[in-house]
Amino acid sequence: MPERRAAGPRCAALIGPYSSGKTTLLENILHASGATQRRGTVKEGNLVGDSSAESRHRQMSTEVNVASADFMGEAWTFLDCPGSIELLQETYNALMVADVAVLVVEPVPDRARAIAPLLKFLDEREIPHMIFVNKLDHASAPVRQVLEALQTVSERPLVLRQVPIVAGDQVTGYVDLVSERAYSYKPGQASDLIAVPDAEKDSEKDARQKLLEALADFDDGLLEKLLEDTVPPTGDIYAHLTKNLQNDRIVPVFMGAVEKGSGVRRLLKALRHETPEVRSAAARLGVDAARGEALAQVFKSQHVPHSGKLTFVRVLRGELADGAAMGGERIGGIFRVTGAQHAKLPKAQAGMVVALGRMESIKTGPGADPIGQGAGRHGRIAEAAEARLWPNVVGREPE
Ligand SMILES: Nc1nc2c(ncn2[C@@H]2O[C@H](COP(=O)(O)OP(=O)(O)OP(=O)(O)O)[C@@H](O)[C@H]2O)c(=O)[nH]1
Ligand SMILES: [Mg+2]
Numbered sequence: 001m002p003e004r005r006a007a008g009p010r011c012a013a014l015i016g017p018y019s020s021g022k023t024t025l026l027e028n029i030l031h032a033s034g035a036t037q038r039r040g041t042v043k044e045g046n047l048v049g050d051s052s053a054e055s056r057h058r059q060m061s062t063e064v065n066v067a068s069a070d071f072m073g074e075a076w077t078f079l080d081c082p083g084s085i086e087l088l089q090e091t092y093n094a095l096m097v098a099d100v101a102v103l104v105v106e107p108v109p110d111r112a113r114a115i116a117p118l119l120k121f122l123d124e125r126e127i128p129h130m131i132f133v134n135k136l137d138h139a140s141a142p143v144r145q146v147l148e149a150l151q152t153v154s155e156r157p158l159v160l161r162q163v164p165i166v167a168g169d170q171v172t173g174y175v176d177l178v179s180e181r182a183y184s185y186k187p188g189q190a191s192d193l194i195a196v197p198d199a200e201k202d203s204e205k206d207a208r209q210k211l212l213e214a215l216a217d218f219d220d221g222l223l224e225k226l227l228e229d230t231v232p233p234t235g236d237i238y239a240h241l242t243k244n245l246q247n248d249r250i251v252p253v254f255m256g257a258v259e260k261g262s263g264v265r266r267l268l269k270a271l272r273h274e275t276p277e278v279r280s281a282a283a284r285l286g287v288d289a290a291r292g293e294a295l296a297q298v299f300k301s302q303h304v305p306h307s308g309k310l311t312f313v314r315v316l317r318g319e320l321a322d323g324a325a326m327g328g329e330r331i332g333g334i335f336r337v338t339g340a341q342h343a344k345l346p347k348a349q350a351g352m353v354v355a356l357g358r359m360e361s362i363k364t365g366p367g368a369d370p371i372g373q374g375a376g377r378h379g380r381i382a383e384a385a386e387a388r389l390w391p392n393v394v395g396r397e398p399e
Pocket of ligand 2: 022023024050060061080081082083
C-alpha cells in the first residue's frame, strides 16, 4: 500500500447501549496503544474510565470519559460515552465533535431496537460510524443474525469486515475479509497469524463477495470489474472502504471480546487508516477549518474538587494558547486528559480534545444553566437534559 502521511489529532466516540463494554474497550485501547501497562476491569473497579466514586459504586458510566493516547505515532482522543438512556444528551454532544463513532453492541439480535435511536442520530447527521460486535466470548447468536437485526434499524448498509472462526461454541479468532488473513486470538496480546481454516473458507468467500458488492454500489469501475469476475487489488479495496466510511455511505462491522483484548488492535488499525481528520467534523458543525481565528467546540463541563471548573472542548481550527482570551474569558490552563489524569499543555492544536480551566461563563449548551453543574448527579443530569445539540462555539476575541 502507498505510504501515507501522519494524520492530525483525531477523535473517536465509543457509544452504544448500557453495559455493552465501551469502558472496557477504552481500557483495552489504552493498553494496546501502550498508554497504560495494566488492564483494569469493571469488577475490580480499577478502569481508567469511570473513576468517579459514583461510577465505581454503580459499576456504570455516569458521564463521558475522556482519554487521549498515541497510537502508532498519531494522536487520538477517545470519548467513552455512557450507555444509560438518561444520559443520551451527553452522548449526542460528544458525537457532534467526534470524527468517527464506534457503536459497541452485544451479540443479541433482540436488542437492535434499543440501538435504533443512536443509528438514527448518526444517519441523520452523516457522522461516520463503525459497529463493533463485542462479547463474542459469550455469544448467544451468530454474528450474521446480529447483523440482520441491526440492518433493519440502519439506513446505511452494514458491511462485515471480519468473519469469526468458531471451534465448538467458542470464537477463537477471525478472518479479515480484505487481506484474507486469519488470526487466532491471544488474550491481551496481538493475535497470531494462522492459515484460513478449511471450515471457514466458504463463509469467508461469500462474505468477501458481499463486501465487494456493497462497495460496487458506490463505484461503477468496481462494479464493472466484479461483472468481469476480476478481483480488485487489496489496496483498492481499502481505498474504497476509506472513502465510503468518510462519506458515511457504509457501516463497517468489526468484532471481538474486548475484556480479553480480542479484536482491539484490528479495530484500532481500521480507525487509524479510515477515520477522517478534524475538518470533516468542523464542516458538520458549520465551521470552515481552513479560514478564520481559533475556534473550539464545547461538549462537556465538569467541576473537579480543588481545580474548579473544567470545560472540555475540541479545537476545530487554529491553536488555543494558555492565557489567551476566548469567548469572553481568559483560558486558565489547558489540559490533556486521560481519565482522572490531567497533563498541563501550553497550547492545543486543531483536532485536539483538551480541558480548559476557569472558563466560568462558558456553558455546555445554550439552554443549559451552569448553576448546579457538579452539584451531584441530579445537577449534572439536569444540565445534560437541557443542553441542546449546538453547545457554545468558543471563538477568540479580537485582542
Ligand atoms: N464476557 C464479556 N464481558 C464483557 C466484555 N466486555 C465487557 N464485558 C463486561 O460487561 C460489563 C459492562 O462493561 P462496561 O465496559 O462497563 O460497559 P459500558 O458499555 O461501558 O457500560 P455503560 O457505560 O454503563 O453503558 C462488565 O461487567 C464487563 O466486565 C467482553 O468482551 N466479554
Ligand atoms: Mg461505560
